[in-house]
Amino acid sequence: MYKPKDSSKSPRFCGMRTFMRLESVKTTDNVDFVIVGVPFDTAASNRTGQRYAPQHIRDFSVLLRPYNPEQEINIFEYCSGVDYGDIDVIPGNIHKTYQNIADELDKILQKSLTPIMMGGDHSITLGHLRAFAKKYGPVALVHFDSHGDTWDNYYGEKYMHGTPFRRAVEEGLLDVDHSIQIGMRGPLYGPEDIQEQRDLGFKVITMKEVRKLGYENVMKQIHERAGDKPVFVSYDIDFLDPAYAPGTGTPEVGGPTSYEGLEYVRGLDGLNLVGFDLVEVLPSYDSGDITAAAASSIIYEMMTLIALKKRRNQENTIRANEKFAKQ
Numbered sequence: 001m002y003k004p005k006d007s008s009k010s011p012r013f014c015g016m017r018t019f020m021r022l023e024s025v026k027t028t029d030n031v032d033f034v035i036v037g038v039p040f041d042t043a044a045s046n047r048t049g050q051r052y053a054p055q056h057i058r059d060f061s062v063l064l065r066p067y068n069p070e071q072e073i074n075i076f077e078y079c080s081g082v083d084y085g086d087i088d089v090i091p092g093n094i095h096k097t098y099q100n101i102a103d104e105l106d107k108i109l110q111k112s113l114t115p116i117m118m119g120g121d122h123s124i125t126l127g128h129l130r131a132f133a134k135k136y137g138p139v140a141l142v143h144f145d146s147h148g149d150t151w152d153n154y155y156g157e158k159y160m161h162g163t164p165f166r167r168a169v170e171e172g173l174l175d176v177d178h179s180i181q182i183g184m185r186g187p188l189y190g191p192e193d194i195q196e197q198r199d200l201g202f203k204v205i206t207m208k209e210v211r212k213l214g215y216e217n218v219m220k221q222i223h224e225r226a227g228d229k230p231v232f233v234s235y236d237i238d239f240l241d242p243a244y245a246p247g248t249g250t251p252e253v254g255g256p257t258s259y260e261g262l263e264y265v266r267g268l269d270g271l272n273l274v275g276f277d278l279v280e281v282l283p284s285y286d287s288g289d290i291t292a293a294a295a296s297s298i299i300y301e302m303m304t305l306i307a308l309k310k311r312r313n314q315e316n317t318i319r320a321n322e323k324f325a326k327q
Contacts, residue, residue: 002031003076004066012062017055018083019118019299020064025082028111032079033306035299036104036117037086038277040097043123043160047249053281054086054118056247057299060292068304070266075307078314084108084115094123094159101127102134109135109275114306116299119279121161121249122149125234126168132232132275133173139274140178140229141165141202142222144264145236146185146252148197148204161249161280169200176201180225182218182264183207183239186252207254215260219267230274233302235265237280237295245294247286258294265301269308276302 004021018024019035028034037054044050067074075081087104090096101124108115109131117128122145132139143149147162150169154160158167165181168174181197185207188194197204203225210218238248241255256264281295 001076002080002082004064007062007065017058017062019058019296020061022081022083024085026085027082028108028113030080031082031113032310033081033114033116033303034084034108035081036084036108036115038089038101038117038120038124038127039086040089040091040094040120040124042092043094044121044249045154045160045162047282047285049282049284050119050121050249050280051089051091052283053120053295056283056286056292057118057281057295058083060289061296061299064296064300068300070262071269071304071308073304073307073311075303078307078310079303081303089120097124098127098130102131105131106134114273115275116302117275117277118295118299119277119281122234122236122279123159123161123164124279125277126159126164128275128277129164129168129173129232130171132230136230136274138172138175139232140175140226141168141180142226142231142233142268142271143179143181144183144234144239144261145181146183146207146238146255147236147250148181148184148194148202150197150200150202151193165202166200175229178226178229179203180205180222182222183210183255185254210256215263215267219264222268223271226271228272231268231271232274233265233268233276235276235278235298237278237291240294245291247282247284247291248280249282250280258297261294262297262301265298265305269305273305273309278302
């Protein structure tokens with residue numbers, strides 16, 4: 001059983017930096033989830049430096065503790081997890097990087113574990129989805145972002161951080177009838193930008209619509225859309241307002257607070273969640289580690305969802321056994 005070091009016994013500034021002080025073990029044995037860094041950023045269109053995000057998030061995450069009071073669960077009473085380390089990316093070569101990502105995730109998914117990836121720019125999600133589609137078939141996408149990332153190209157290039165979900169649809173990696181994108185806002189090249197997302201088959205809830213609908217109605221639509229399909233969650237940190245996440249490459253004002261951003265993750269409990277990524281943290285613009293604080297907490301909530309699912313499965317098994325014993 002792998003769990004974090006106890007920071008009441010070992011000071012947080014001691015030892016090698018890992019996410020939440022988890023053991024640094026590249027293993028798929030005796031674990032329920034793995035934290036994986038994917039430090040690739042040479043498909044970013046504006047600011048770069050997302051390659052340093054995994055370690056930046058790890059540095060701040062030492063403040064996290066195992067009991068989640070919002071969800072009323074101690075993660076490590078139900079789950080075992082490790083910091084798996086980083087996938088070896090190839091700077092400037094996105095296609096070899098995609099192959100490395102898919103190869104490494106394939107080893108993890110063969111054991112039916114739940115990986116949580118830390119980017120890196122958003123281009124890496126295409127590599128993630130290739131691995132998940134190989135395991136599960138086309139997956140439902142729940143995508144939190146201020147941008148749809150469904151452009152056809154940037155500067156004539158088809159594989160950039162603004163194009164992964166168009167490529168994923170073209171490659172048949174997504175079950176678009178059960179996929180949803182939330183939080184789009186900011187200036188566009190034209191109204192067709194949002195319409196193209198819908199034309200590809202995605203349900204889109206813009207930030208303006210999020211504010212009108214309210215949290216409960218947004219979560220209801222997410223659950224109805226995803227249904228019981230295997231769900232991959234992709235969370236771009238620029239979903240949050242830059243007041244709460246200044247360290248990102250393409251910030252858009254008018255987004256959710258950090259509390260709201262966490263609530264949207266918590267509300268995913270009950271979906272058939274198979275994997276997560278969090279992308280686009282940019283340390284060089286992260287004033288006072290605000291973005292790292294938000295990012296590490298979002299990943300923590302993703303871990304919590306895995307623990308909640310496992311607890312629910314255990315409780316269902318106990319009830320089934322009790323019912324069988326009475327017969």
